[in-house]
Amino acid sequence: GAGVSQSPSNKVTEKGKDVELxxxxxxxxxxxxxxxxSLGQGLEFLIYFQGNSAPDKSGLPSDRFSAERTGxxxxxxxxxxxxxxxxxxxxxxxxxxxxxxSPLHFGNGTRLxxx
Amino acid sequence: xQQGEEDPQALSIQEGENATMNCSYKTSINNLQWYRxxxxxxxxxxxxxxxxxxxxxxGRLRVTLDTSKKSSSLLITASRAADTASYFCATPGALSGxxxxxxxxxxxxxxxx
Numbered sequence: 001g002a003g004v005s006q007s008p009s010n011k012v013t014e015k016g017k018d019v020e021l022x023x024x025x026x027x028x029x030x031x032x033x034x035x036x037x038s039l040g041q042g043l044e045f046l047i048y049f050q051g052n053s054a055p056d057k058s059g060l061p062s063d064r065f066s067a068e069r070t071g072x073x074x075x076x077x078x079x080x081x082x083x084x085x086x087x088x089x090x091x092x093x094x095x096x097x098x099x100x101x102s103p104l105h106f107g108n109g110t111r112l113x114x115x
Numbered sequence: 116x117q118q119g120e121e122d123p124q125a126l127s128i129q130e131g132e133n134a135t136m137n138c139s140y141k142t143s144i145n146n147l148q149w150y151r152x153x154x155x156x157x158x159x160x161x162x163x164x165x166x167x168x169x170x171x172x173x174g175r176l177r178v179t180l181d182t183s184k185k186s187s188s189l190l191i192t193a194s195r196a197a198d199t200a201s202y203f204c205a206t207p208g209a210l211s212g213x214x215x216x217x218x219x220x221x222x223x224x225x226x227x228x
Contacts, residue, residue: 004157033216042203042220043158056215091157101146101165104205104216106157 002026006092006107013082013114021077021110025094032075033093033104034067043091049075082114121204121219129227134191136222138204139184145207147180148216149189152201161189161202196228 005024013019025032034046045059049069060066064082069075079086089111093104121138128134140147146165150158164171164180164187171178177190191198201223205216 035218043218045215045217048215089155093158101163103148103160103163104150104158105160106150108157111155 004092004094004105004107006090006110008110009108010111011113013112015084015114016081018078018080019082019112021079021090021092021112023075023077023092023094023107025073025075025092026105027073029094029096029105030072031095031102032069033095034075034077035091035093036088037091037109038088046077046090079112082112084114087112087114121202121222123222124220125223125225127225127227128194130194130196132194134194134198134224134226136189136202136224138187138189138219140187140204140206140219141185142206144182147178147187148205149176149178149187150203150205150218152203152221154200158203191224194224194226196226198224199226200224 004026007022011019030051032049035043036046037043047060047067048056064080067075067077089109091106091109093106095102095104121136126134144166146163148163149161151161152158162173162176162178164178166182169180175192180187187204201221203221204219
């Protein structure tokens with residue numbers, strides 16, 4: 001089926017505004033991940049959802065960041081009161097995770113620019 | 116801190132040459148994965164090696180894993196201009212069993228035609 005879909009692909013917002021980033025994982029994938037990648041840098045883990053378990057939020061950088069996953073499928077990452085340092089590419093990935101060795105399937109990311 | 120660290124950070128080679136990238140990690144793992152990222156796009160899974168494997172091949176890719184040294188290497192043979200990309204290793208994070216993959220800082224490979 002279709003791959004991981006993220007929207008919007010680009011988002012420009014003013015400092016202080018809230019933004020919502022959406023991720024549609026591959027159908028049937030129980031695990032969903034959000035990562036952040038600043039320009040020329042590696043991937044920074046943000047949050048991980050696995051089935052109906054409580055999400056692992058250990059990577060969220062501040063309480064301005066939150067994420068939810070409704071019905072075990074679509075996920076939304078919300079950033080409140082955006083700051084310029086939030087500018088980055090936000091990547092979503094999903095995996096089957098029924099086997100212990102499941103590769104991650106990534107979307108093309110949302111490039112967020114805070115002005 | 117990042118679980119995986121790749122080196123070198125950047126590598127520039129001529130087309131046809133081999134490219135070798137290394138990854139070091141900190142905790143015990145059950146597998147290690149390598150991904151490629153073309154500029155401005157999402158990551159693509161290349162190859163997975165399990166902790167009980169020492170070497171694995173896929174086309175022009177060869178991956179080795181040394182669990183005693185907590186390190187892995189990715190070799191791309193007979194490189195092509197299309198191999199120009201960033202390469203990342205990924206390992207399960209410190210919370211075993213959760214499959215929370217932590218990525219390294221990446222190696223930026225440039226293959227010159």
